[in-house]
Amino acid sequence: MPRWVGGLVPHEVHVLPIGLMYVAAAAQASGAAAEVRLVESSLDCPTDDAFVRLLDEFKPDVVGIRSIVFFVDELQRLARLTRAHTDAAVVVGGPIVEAWKERLFEQVPEVDAAVKGDGEKVFPDMLRGREFATTPGLIYRAGAGTVENPSAPENKDLDGLPLPAYDLVDLERYRGQLSYAYNHRRQGVLVTSRGCVYSCSYCFRPWESMRLRSAEGVFNEIAHLRERYGIEDFYVVDDIFNVHLKRALEVFDRLIAADLGVRLYFVNGLRADTVTEEFVDRAIAAGAIWFTYALESASEEIQKLTRKGLNLARAQRIIAYTQRKDVVVNITTMYGFPGETPEQAQMTLDWLGELPKASLLPYHFCLRFFPGCDIREQALAAGFSHQQLEDSTESCYHDMPAGTPTLSRAAMTQIVLQYHQRFGLSNPDRVREAVRTLAGVGYTEEEILHLYSVLKRKPIGSVAELVASR
DSSP, X not given: OTTSTTTTSSOOBOOOOHHHHHHHHHHHHHTOOSOOOOOXXXXXXXXXXXXXXXXXXXXXXXXXXXXXGGGHHHHXXXXXXXXXXXXXXXXXESHHHHHHTHHHHHHOTTOOEEEOSOXXXXXXXXXXXXXXXXXXXXXXXXXXXXXXXXXXXXXXXXGGSOOOOGGGSOHHHHHTSBOTTSSOOOEEEEOOEESOSXXXXXXXXXXXXXXXXXXXXXXXXXXXXXXXXXXXXXXXXXXXXXXXXXXXXXXXHHHHHHTOOOEEEEOSOBOGGGOOHHHHHHHHHHTEEEEEEEEEOSOHHHXXXXXXXXXXXXXXHHHHHHHTTTSEEEEEEEEOOTTOOHHHHHHHHHHHHTSSSOOSSOOEEEOOOOTTOTHHHHHHHTTOOHHHHHHHHHSOTXXXXXXXXXXXXXXXXXXHHHHHHHTSTTOHHHHHHHHHHHXXXXXXXXXXXXXXXXXXXXXXXXXXXHHHOO
16 A cells, blocks of 8 residues: 555555454454455455455355555455445444544545454344344444444453454464564464553554453463464554553563473563563563654653653653663654644754664654544644645655644754664765674565565665665
8 A cells, every 4th residue: 555664665564454353363252254255455355356346255144344544445445345346244343433433434434333442243133133222332324314332341351352364364464464563474463461550642542441451361372373373573562561560571481481492572561660671681581672662752841741751761761771682772753742842852862862872764754644543632722724734744754844833844854864863774884884783683575675676666676785875
């Protein structure tokens, strides 16, 4: 897909549809579905003809589509083709439902119903024929309007859910794509918690509460996938895996004791100021090779505005400690916050410059104002227009920034250029250092070249070409 990373090069990022795998497993376990098929549209049927052939072959009674606001155009395509070529009900899930609610039905008129929050109970109930009007967690079309039912109770016992339906995905096919960590591996995707205890204004929160799986449950899933499917690489996608330090350490200790020979990748943002040196050491002993720390901004004012409230000194200390372990360390930062000045944006770059190394991946992004996030109201109060907010949700991560009321487009462009000159793709020394780190944690030369081909949005033929290029 053109909006996803890698859209202009042969090597693309395709990750397991873990949310759908959970819902599919629940539908299978409940007996509500005679047959379930999982499809990633951008991989399995990127053209209209391919999707129509799939519909003709499978003849579904229900087509469930998971989406986020960023990919609404793909949702519209699939819903339109489903309605034109089948009598199947069109049901939508994922963050777009809570973000848009009634607007979803306006923008995608083919939708019959949408599931809010957890789908493992609601979707099987629908498949068994429960009336829409009596199904908690459902929004559905009724005449010319829509009806939103009360939310369904959240699943409190995550350990009690069926494990994701790995039997419905082709792991070897996904190995041929790039994973969350831009390598070619049999992917195990771990969701060890749902929700977040923090309330950062730029973040979308589809769940009301924070729920944790037990350390035993997490370990058992890893051991099962290692034994049954030969999976050695596990990508943790929790909002914040380290929200409960004792549980995290127990997961590591179980893995160390079992000696399964697995690798862990924290591809989503760990909260740096609550990570400890003990966490880092035991994570690495358990197989962790990839850490991602979420900083966002080094301005105390922006930290307060966004309600993140990160202890910047503590975060800097633990990030530096992790970098000295010669594992992959990524640092996510942003610019373009409501009211942010050029001086505040510069603080973030200078803070990064005090670390021993640069973020291995260039994770410095222009802030997006997605529906459902409190920061939209903060932006309007700071002088943004409604159109600016809508435009930001449609722009790609690699698009040039448009500017804000306090940070001009020219100033933003200089921020991006300075970031890459100091820490990123325009600094050959930083790239060489990153290549050495990747090789040291087991990346093949092919994986390194494919990773950088995606980041640079052009094919890279050799490491020599990579480290020489700007």
